[in-house]
Amino acid sequence: MELTVQDSIYWIKFANERIQSEKEYLTSLDQAIGDSDHGINMARGFQQSVNKISDGSYVHVSDVFKDVAMTMMSKVGGASGPLYGTAFLRLSSAVKEKNPLDHKVFVEGLEDALNGIKQRGKANKGEKTMVDVWEPVVTLLNKNNEVTAEEIVNTAKEAMEHTKKLVATKGRASYFKEKSIGHIDPGSASSFYLFESLAKVWKSGGQA
Amino acid sequence: MNFVGIVLISHSSKIVEGIKELIRQVITDVPIEIAGGTENNEIGTSIDKIAKAIQDADQGKGVLLFYDIGSAKMNAEMAVELAETDVKLVDAPLVEGAYMAAVESGMGKSLGEIYKAMKEEF
Numbered sequence: 001m002e003l004t005v006q007d008s009i010y011w012i013k014f015a016n017e018r019i020q021s022e023k024e025y026l027t028s029l030d031q032a033i034g035d036s037d038h039g040i041n042m043a044r045g046f047q048q049s050v051n052k053i054s055d056g057s058y059v060h061v062s063d064v065f066k067d068v069a070m071t072m073m074s075k076v077g078g079a080s081g082p083l084y085g086t087a088f089l090r091l092s093s094a095v096k097e098k099n100p101l102d103h104k105v106f107v108e109g110l111e112d113a114l115n116g117i118k119q120r121g122k123a124n125k126g127e128k129t130m131v132d133v134w135e136p137v138v139t140l141l142n143k144n145n146e147v148t149a150e151e152i153v154n155t156a157k158e159a160m161e162h163t164k165k166l167v168a169t170k171g172r173a174s175y176f177k178e179k180s181i182g183h184i185d186p187g188s189a190s191s192f193y194l195f196e197s198l199a200k201v202w203k204s205g206g207q208a
Numbered sequence: 209m210n211f212v213g214i215v216l217i218s219h220s221s222k223i224v225e226g227i228k229e230l231i232r233q234v235i236t237d238v239p240i241e242i243a244g245g246t247e248n249n250e251i252g253t254s255i256d257k258i259a260k261a262i263q264d265a266d267q268g269k270g271v272l273l274f275y276d277i278g279s280a281k282m283n284a285e286m287a288v289e290l291a292e293t294d295v296k297l298v299d300a301p302l303v304e305g306a307y308m309a310a311v312e313s314g315m316g317k318s319l320g321e322i323y324k325a326m327k328e329e330f
Contacts, residue, residue: 073286074256077245081255082279086286
């Protein structure tokens with residue numbers, strides 16, 4: 001699929017709607033093994049991102065992502081700020097001055113974003129973090145460009161639910177050690193909403 | 209005389225205000241800036257606050273950053289990448305590290321010398 005400026009704005013808007021409606025749920029996940037600020041922080045970060053990009057007129061997709069990155073970095077108080085901020089900043093640099101993005105360029109951008117998250121958080125797959133959702137989704141998208149929206153949603157959802165079984169070794173949840181088992185990682189949940197929203201844009205065949 | 213600056217980063221402004229007070233009892237001439245809490249002074253850290261603190265603490269001899277937990281380190285790392293001055297992030301206990309660095313800076317030591325001393329101590 002192709003991703004236009006308009007699609008990228010819809011992506012963030014859909015993600016924001018989802019995160020606003022799941023704000024309490026995200027907070028409850030974070031209450032179990034963290035500092036209970038994930039719902040509030042993500043809701044603030046995405047709302048402000050939407051406010052920012054709704055006002056702008058964009059020529060390149062990369063500029064949409066850059067504004068999202070900067071907003072995330074400065075408006076989100078918790079660890080999700082630098083992590084999502086880095087992800088969107090890497091994505092933005094990877095797709096610089098292109099519009100629309102073809103499948104290959106976009107997926108390479110997502111791969112860069114994933115690597116950015118890993119570097120920033122010093123995390124790898126299996127550590128009960130957002131990487132556990134990002135990596136399988138990027139791998140899926142990398143396989144071919146015939147991926148359906150359903151496959152994206154299913155992969156992301158399965159990956160998010162798998163974090164329940166993992167022991168946290170990164171972030172605030174790591175202080176809970178084995179007690180973190182049985183809980184979904186909040187960052188993997190917000191990442192699921194992000195990819196679910198991408199799938200929604202995907203489904204409309206770039207005609208969101 | 210110019211000194212190496214110190215920036216204290218914490219999720220809570222009260223934590224860093226307290227540490228600054230503690231150091232100021234002994235060291236009065238070294239620039240110490242704090243970046244505590246989010247933009248709205250809630251619990252968390254803010255890259256903008258850290259960036260401003262770095263600027264304010266810099267007298268031309270560089271700045272050392274000390275942080276507490278979680279996002280503080282990630283935000284500090286991003287601030288270091290964006291900063292135009294000579295900045296180093298120190299992996300040391302916040303209170304002891306900052307105190308020791310302030311004493312060393314007060315003796316007129318360079319950024320590199322203090323950073324090395326920190327690495328040896330912690």
